[in-house]
């Protein structure tokens with residue numbers, strides 16, 4: 006990627022060059038937001054979130070329904086007022102409970118792509134995209150140039166004279182992105198923007214958002230509850246759990262080294278067995294006594310002690326099926342195959358192993374697969390049996 | 396590079412280096428919504444304050460006189476001449492016509508919603524007839540038709556009887572009679588029953604009825620055992636509206652009642668304020684307490700019906716089922732519907748036209764000398780008449796516009812603010828529709844006509860009265876229009892850098908326009924037709940059309956009043972059709988686009 010190119014491009018898109026400098030695009034400190042229930046109790050929707058987004062960084066908020074993703078995003082945009090914390094955008098403080106600062110959304114210079122796109126049906130596509138500049142009283146000639154520029158970048162320059170109702174879902178999505186780009190200073194918020202389009206288009210748009218983000222270099226916070234989407238788009242993923250950040254890390258680390266049991270079970274598929282730590286070994290290894298007998302694994306959390314109740318989690322694609330003759334002598338169980346199914350290009354074998362309940366083992370198509378059906382043994386390599394606090 | 400960035404990011408996330416703070420100016424939290432929000436809230440507060448002020452002044456007048464506590468008003472009301480007769484008359488007339496209206500209105504609703512007797516073009520029009528033709532003009536139209544001596548229909552009937560050798564001097568029918576007055580009340584109440592029951596039928600699940608029919612119940616059994624119980628809430632709502640309307644209905648009893656010597660509450664109250672010298676506002680207010688009691692009782696029972704019927708679930712919204720085939724009865728059903736239209740609209744209108752064209756009211760119309768010029772002459776040559784026409788027209792245009800704008804601003808404010816304060820304001824602003832126009836009118840006379848405002852008999856007090864009186868209806872239209880506009884559309888504008896006012900002008904208002912125009916049309920027609928409050932508030936100084944028609948009727952200038960009524964009817968028809976066409980044309984465009992936008 007050519008840095009210089011990206012910078013000039015960005016300068017043509019955003020209203021100031023803040024978005025291309027160094028430093029943080031967004032900084033959240035201890036954000037809390039409560040909602041009052043009917044009966045008067047206060048429920049935390051966002052419960053103390055810290056987060057920094059660097060210029061040009063793509064952060065995905067991932068979590069199950071109701072964990073506070075939308076609420077957090079709306080707090081950042083200013084559509085909702087948090088109850089605690091500090092929000093800094095491009096170095097400017099826009100919310101601070103301590104300083105009694107809470108600027109309105111029109112001052113935050115963000116772009117936001119809504120789930121329903123929220124394109125204005127009574128305006129042509131051009132006006133939709135030009136609107137943020139019109140309300141800022143930018144001179145007409147400049148508006149024309151910048152809008153056409155953005156529309157070209159996003160690939161909707163032919164649609165300028167159409168009304169939003171005449172566009173396909175994918176096209177509307179692009180227009181919404183163009184509008185968000187025009188209104189922002191380099192920070193964009195996305196709230197599940199792809200949940201309204203079908204799977205094919207979704208994949209295409211996902212790819213394009215990523216391409217444009219790298220080309221233009223905007224920072225983004227992107228809300229989704231789709232893991233694949235998060236993995237594909239993110240520089241970093243923040244996994245949310247009941248209004249808190251459970252883990253904030255690269256997609257690779259989130260997948261390979263989940264920070265706790267919640268993340269491990271939320272991301273990808275998992276075989277799990279409960280037990281109690283018996284001994285702690287060298288190099289973060291430990292032995293756990295479980296229903297499936299003793300298991301040797303590695304600690305997923307540093308501060309686990311002997312005697313603590315834990316869960317051992319092994320991902321299906323890290324498990325092995327061994328023939329009866331080969332044996333590693335550790336973490337092995339008799340495995341009785343029940344079915345096998347295809348997950349994408351991979352094959353997943355589901356069967357029963359004592360103590361594990363329904364255990365799953367996954368093979369990629371390139372891997373050499375064992376002859377199924379004969380007496381087999383399930384094997385979980387020590388480094389892939391991760392131990393988490395229950 | 397990404398890796399490096401990420402590592403940096405992680406460090407920053409953990410560390411708590413103080414963020415450099417450049418504070419944006421003015422950050423009072425209350426002003427987040429910007430000036431527009433403050434202005435919207437203020438507008439809402441002002442109108443709510445007016446309503447509260449009216450009610451407080453009325454209540455104070457009941458119990459205090461010159462600053463002393465005193466129950467004199469009640470004593471005088473109880474000593475009021477013929478009080479018990481007046482109350483009895485009112486109750487008898489309203490109850491009997493309510494029962495008739497509920498039966499007929501429900502029958503119409505059932506015919507239109509569930510059977511093949513449905514007449515499509517009539518669906519929207521049926522409830523409108525009684526509004527388009529001013530009720531007072533309609534009542535007078537029926538006097539032209541059924542007055543014992545000079546009524547056109549009576550004349551024809553006598554001629555017909557004459558062929559059979561039966562000679563009668565007057566009659567045989569007489570509008571100045573108990574059946575006459577009750578049937579006229581009924582005609583104006585039917586729309587309420589029709590609308591409520593239609594809505595109920597549309598929202599209730601027809602499969603319940605179908606199931607009953609399949610299990611062998613007869614049509615009548617199904618109706619009695621299934622349909623009516625399910626519709627109880629709708630019938631209750633209809634009854635409530637009918638009582639609300641009936642107790643303050645003025646046009647029919649003032650036209651028919653005088654001659655028949657039947658006095659009713661609404662007419663007495665208005666008479667005390669406007670046609671008595673010196674006017675006795677205190678006793679009028681005392682009498683209106685009976686009105687409020689009647690309304691309160693109706694509200695109470697309606698509430699109980701609603702609570703008792705919470706389980707009467709409503710399913711299958713919008714699904715259109717196979718309509719019931721009536722066979723031979725179909726023609727009869729349709730005839731019934733047409734007859735209603737003819738009786739409430741076509742016949743009185745024809746009578747008015749005939750009188751206007753003829754130049755005076757007589758039973759011996761010389762058909763050759765009818766003159767179209769007479770149509771205009773009446774209204775244009777009579778100074779008072781033309782002034783009232785101008786007054787009513789301009790009041791309705793300005794009033795409907797103000798009310799609709801205020802309502803639009805306020806309902807957006809309500810949707811976005813969600814505060815307890817906003818909800819309270821909403822409740823207060825909607826209060827005038829729960830009370831009656833008579834009460835509000837009395838409130839205006841008491842609170843604004845005298846000191847400190849001294850607005851008595853001015854254009855301003857009428858305008859304010861109309862806006863306050865019809866704001867509830869306006870907010871209902873505006874709420875519906877605002878609900879059509881997705882909240883994210885205005886949020887998107889806000890995030891794009893537009894403040895409240897700009898968002899209102901460029902996003903919310905344009906998207907609400909189709910709904911607002913439809914609401915405006917209705918407000919216009921209601922305002923030109925408003926009578927009870929206008930009469931009390933404006934008196935003779937700023938005459939409005941309904942009042943003028945009444946006065947001319949009492950002095951016998953029938954042709955003038957007929958032409959006045961016809962001109963107003965024409966204006967109403969034009970305004971309503973224009974609003975309809977306009978709404979459809981813009982509406983189809985934008986709602987079509989909207990629909991496509993949210994189909995994804």
Ligand SMILES: Nc1ncnc2c1ncn2[C@@H]1O[C@H](COP(=O)(O)OP(=O)(O)OP(=O)(O)O)[C@@H](O)[C@H]1O
Pocket residue numbers: 040041049050068069070071072073074075076077230
């Ligand atoms: N306006 C509100 N009033 C009361 N509670 C609310 C409101 N908005 C959100 N909540 C509550 O806050 C919590 C978080 O909601 P939020 O919409 O942020 O979830 P989400 O992560 O976006 O979920 P989804 O994936 O379903 O969109 C939920 O428990 C929700 O019920």
Ligand SMILES: [Mg+2]
Pocket residue numbers: 074075076
């Ligand atoms: Mg959400």
